[in-house]
Amino acid sequence: MKKRPPSNLEHFDVLIVGAGLSGIDAAYRLQSECPDKHYAILEARGAIGGTWDLFRYPGIRSDSDMYTLGFPFRPWRADISIASGESIRQYIVDTATEFGIDKKIRYGHRITRAAWSSQDARWTVEGEAGGTAFELTCSFLSLCCGYYDYDKGFTPDFAGLDDFRGQLVHPQQWPEGQDFGGKKVVVIGSGATAVTLIPSLARQGAQVTMLQRSPTYIVSMPAKDKIANWMRDRLPNRVADKLTRWKNVGMSIFFYQYAQRKPEVTKQKILSLLRRQLAPAIDVDTHFSPSYKPWDQRVCLVPNGDLFKVLRSGQAAIVTDHIERFVAGGIQLRSGQMLDADVVVTATGLNIKLMGGMQMLVDEQPVKLADHLIYKGMMLSDVPNMAFAFGYTNASWTLKCDLTAQYVCRLLKHMDRNGITQCTPRQLDRALGSEPMKTLQSGYLLRAQGLVPRQGSKAPWLVHQNYVMDLALMKYTRVNDGVMEFSKAA
Structure with missing residues (x-):
């Protein structure tokens, strides 16, 4: 120029x-x-x-x-x-x-x-x-x-990826309008994207498996804030807006600081809540008990426990294992287990x-x-x-x-x-x-x-x-x- x-x-x-x-x-x-x-x-x-x-x-x-x-x-x-x-x-x-x-x-x-x-x-x-x-x-x-x-999300260099005969999708380049109903879908990852995708794919009728290398802290949160809605019904909008904002700011700071000061207590409280929502259908200690402290990585939120509902009902499955390699029909795991897949979603990050x-x-x-x-x-x-x-x-x-x-x-x-x-x-x-x-x-x-x-x-x-x-x-x-x-x- x-x-x-x-x-x-x-x-x-x-x-x-x-x-x-x-x-x-x-x-x-x-x-x-x-x-x-x-x-x-x-x-x-x-x-x-x-x-x-x-x-x-x-x-x-x-x-x-x-x-x-x-x-x-x-x-x-x-x-x-x-x-x-x-x-x-x-x-x-x-x-x-x-x-x-x-x-x-x-x-x-x-x-x-x-x-x-x-x-x-x-x-x-x-x-x-x-x-x-x-x-x-x-x-x-x-x-x-x-x-x-x-332009491009992160996908690890998986062994045998070229051998896979199914469809490989990264959430950052999601195919518009595609419905995976009736297909076997493996979602690799356990972060915010994975826990969002899995209930939605299950509702489409897909046979979904969440494959994670290691667990993530996941907590349920109501999709509606009852206190915020209560204040909005009874207070002027400007007052309700400010009170709600500061309430939520204060709560997030409190829980983060509490987790930093008492990580083991926080972990046990999270696991106790998960057992109430998932046991005995899901082994919480295997699939939802991370080795790191809460907030060493971001804690994932699931509205109204939607992820837990599809796991508990059997609409989706969860596997914690390492990928050995991709094969023509899916993913071979280090434990020897084989996951059949028509579609693999790599919710593996940015x-x-x-x-x-x-x-x-x-x-x-x-x-x-x-x-x-x-x-x-x-x-x-x-x-x-x-x-x-x-x-x-x-x-x-x-x-x-x-x-x-x-x-x-x-x-x-x-x-x-x-x-x-x-x-x-x-x-x-x-x-x-x-x-x-x-x-x-x-x-x-x-x-x-x-x-x-x-x-x-x-x-x-x-x-x-x-x-x-x-x-x-x-x-x-x-x-x-x-x-x-x-x-x-x-």
Whole structure:
């Protein structure tokens, strides 16, 4: 692509990358708190929704309550707390339309490179749209493009995979409109995707087997929040919304902290609940008693115990074993057992891809994410005028993303008041230790340790998994905190 002088490029005060939950949230905060800012949203795909538009497998739903996953400025008011993927996608679309955010979205714009110039105090963003190269500039870059590769999910290199004569499906590329009723389906995995798929496939009439290498903590949660619905019937909407949101925030923090402090007690309580729902039909100790502590990996939620119902009734089976190899008619297990399969669903996880996979440079020097520390869970050390949305792993994603969006607005207003054009987190504390940014032991996070930024041993470099702590850090501390370096362009 032939480059033009920067003065001829279309320029924005802020470019937001991604039109999912966090991108729409960032746009709302920007236009409501910084109405003078000129912005656009660049979305690589052709629709609003992000994760909730991409995934279309049967039964897809939220894995946290919608009263905290939804936007605080447009509260979720349906009586279902654990919502379907389609209803979440529509909720995001309706929100963008209601606030005019949809008019700011440029679809099919995939960014390949973003380069910061300190001399000009701006990012030059390059990419492709409809087969044509584009180039834009902006003063601030807000990355709301998630943390995984939208193009391809993770499938282990199983032995004999080429010998399998059935259909292999990854949930990230689910075949539209296909019904697996009457077929023998093996779902490999025990995470949120697997426990969502299995009841739905069983209801289609498939003969489903859940194949897991090791157990996962799984707990049942009512699809409807009775307390939230009770408050909505008796209180003004705004009051009921706030009380419900804080109730659920408080409960998630309490249970997480309790599990961290008393992991063995928590484990036994979870297993006791499972025995009531599954025994004697299912051996809970074999299939639902993980070797790790609760919340070393994310705890899976199943609404109204739907997974347990299909296992208890015999509509689905569960096997805990290792895969020896694939064969023509199914999967040979290490124990010698053979699982016949017409279809194998590899619910085996995601591939991490931060920053949308774009190449990033600061004053012509490439940015290697693993060499940088995370500032307040939203910026990178030595990378100016850039924030990224990364939600909680132990609570609703949007809670943290909304705090990030509000902090970006605080930062921009501070810069405007003081005639500043550049803000850069600087790590100058020689005594500060660092460690990987891993809050869970999930496989997709462990596989990506060399690709993700690191966290420090204390604030503001420490990544909290606590909404209340982050609220205090990001809303009530000074923007000019002695760590953020402010300067003006030459």
